[in-house]
Amino acid sequence: MRKKRDTIEVGDLNLIPIMNLVSLLIPFLLLSAQFIQIGIILIQTPRLKSNSSADKKQKKQALNLTVVMTGKGYYIKSRFGSECPPGKTGGDEKLCFRNKVKGKFSAATIKALQNHLWYLYAKKYRSPQYYEDEKTDRHTITLVPQHDIKYEDVVKTLDAMREIPKGAKDPPSPKDIPPGGCQMAFDARTHRWLVGGKGKGDTLEKACMYHMVTLAIGAT
Amino acid sequence: MANSNAAYDFWLKKKKEKKKAKIAERRKGNDMPLTITSLLDALTIILLFLLKSYGSNPVNISQRRGELMLPKSSSTANMADMVDIHVGATSILVHGKPICNVKNGKVDESVKRDGADGFFITPLYKELKAKAKELKTKAKAVGFKFEGNALIAAHKAVPYRLLSEVLYTANQAEFKLYSFAIVKTRD
Numbered sequence: 001m002r003k004k005r006d007t008i009e010v011g012d013l014n015l016i017p018i019m020n021l022v023s024l025l026i027p028f029l030l031l032s033a034q035f036i037q038i039g040i041i042l043i044q045t046p047r048l049k050s051n052s053s054a055d056k057k058q059k060k061q062a063l064n065l066t067v068v069m070t071g072k073g074y075y076i077k078s079r080f081g082s083e084c085p086p087g088k089t090g091g092d093e094k095l096c097f098r099n100k101v102k103g104k105f106s107a108a109t110i111k112a113l114q115n116h117l118w119y120l121y122a123k124k125y126r127s128p129q130y131y132e133d134e135k136t137d138r139h140t141i142t143l144v145p146q147h148d149i150k151y152e153d154v155v156k157t158l159d160a161m162r163e164i165p166k167g168a169k170d171p172p173s174p175k176d177i178p179p180g181g182c183q184m185a186f187d188a189r190t191h192r193w194l195v196g197g198k199g200k201g202d203t204l205e206k207a208c209m210y211h212m213v214t215l216a217i218g219a220t
Numbered sequence: 221m222a223n224s225n226a227a228y229d230f231w232l233k234k235k236k237e238k239k240k241a242k243i244a245e246r247r248k249g250n251d252m253p254l255t256i257t258s259l260l261d262a263l264t265i266i267l268l269f270l271l272k273s274y275g276s277n278p279v280n281i282s283q284r285r286g287e288l289m290l291p292k293s294s295s296t297a298n299m300a301d302m303v304d305i306h307v308g309a310t311s312i313l314v315h316g317k318p319i320c321n322v323k324n325g326k327v328d329e330s331v332k333r334d335g336a337d338g339f340f341i342t343p344l345y346k347e348l349k350a351k352a353k354e355l356k357t358k359a360k361a362v363g364f365k366f367e368g369n370a371l372i373a374a375h376k377a378v379p380y381r382l383l384s385e386v387l388y389t390a391n392q393a394e395f396k397l398y399s400f401a402i403v404k405t406r407d
């Protein structure tokens with residue numbers, strides 16, 4: 001007698017539910033996906049309460065380099081007074097770099113500011129005598145925007161302050177500026193921001209100019 | 221002779237019939253079902269890519285024309301996980317929760333502690349203070365010091381005065397270090 005073999009019939013794999021799921025998820029994710037990269041600019045605010053004698057002593061010695069931003073243009077000052085380029089004393093209007101159109105900060109004006117800041121950073125105030133802690137103080141600057149300045153223009157100014165300009169002549173820009181510019185990264189282990197980031201080499205001296213910006217609150 | 225011719229014709233006829241039957245069977249076999257394996261491969265890869273890019277940023281910032289368009293910047297720094305404050309053209313939000321309305325780049329004076337000229341935005345302060353307390357508790361549990369980091373995603377046309385008020389209020393709520401969200405123009 002022939003033995004009947006128990007055969008298990010295996011049907012074809014039904015891919016329709018998987019296709020359903022995929023077809024529903026993909027449009028949803030496409031709508032919420034971001035194809036532009038979002039980054040950050042790090043800034044700090046001035047200490048609102050500073051009564052200690054140590055702080056008062058530090059304020060005496062700090063360079064206090066400040067950029068005032070108004071609709072008419074930029075004015076730069078430090079504890080020594082006006083820091084405008086030679087020939088531009090600022091005058092009554094207190095302007096080092098003037099906007100051609102009031103309220104509009106052109107690329108040329110911002111570039112001129114950046115080049116002059118580079119001169120102050122790399123030549124005029126290069127010596128450690130101006131700083132208590134050269135590693136931090138030399139990269140510190142204060143920005144004081146007027147209240148009606150647009151946030152977009154503040155960001156452009158922050159960019160100009162942070163990066164060493166390419167093609168500057170007095171003094172000449174370094175030739176080995178990393179393509180990523182002044183890079184900062186958040187160290188999740190210590191919960192602190194570091195310049196240069198892990199494994200990216202030391203970009204502090206090669207690409208960073210004034211990356212520690214203090215934004216004035218409530219000024220003008 | 222006639223017999224052999226008839227036999228030959230019969231044989232030829234049978235051969236042709238066999239050939240026809242073979243061709244018909246081959247044609248049947250050529251009607252293959254639609255294979256969607258490669259399509260499913262492609263869709264799975266797209267799905268994985270989108271899932272990865274959806275979860276890659278610690279904070280989700282959705283730009284909307286007229287409400288929240290971030291300015292462009294040459295900065296290459298990436299976001300970290302921190303309290304996010306959205307300053308849009310019509311509202312201020314903290315972690316997606318609406319706090320107060322904005323009109324013509326200004327917050328209504330009724331929500332400001334010191335009136336129209338003041339900088340202190342009361343509802344924003346309350347929300348940020350609560351967040352700071354929560355983060356301090358978490359930091360203590362993990363063994364870190366609360367640094368007071370906040371991410372500010374502001375619309376590019378917002379006047380600096382409004383930003384000042386938000387920064388002042390956040391400062392009062394113990395947030396001292398800020399990151400401005402921007403759109404990267406380079407990697």
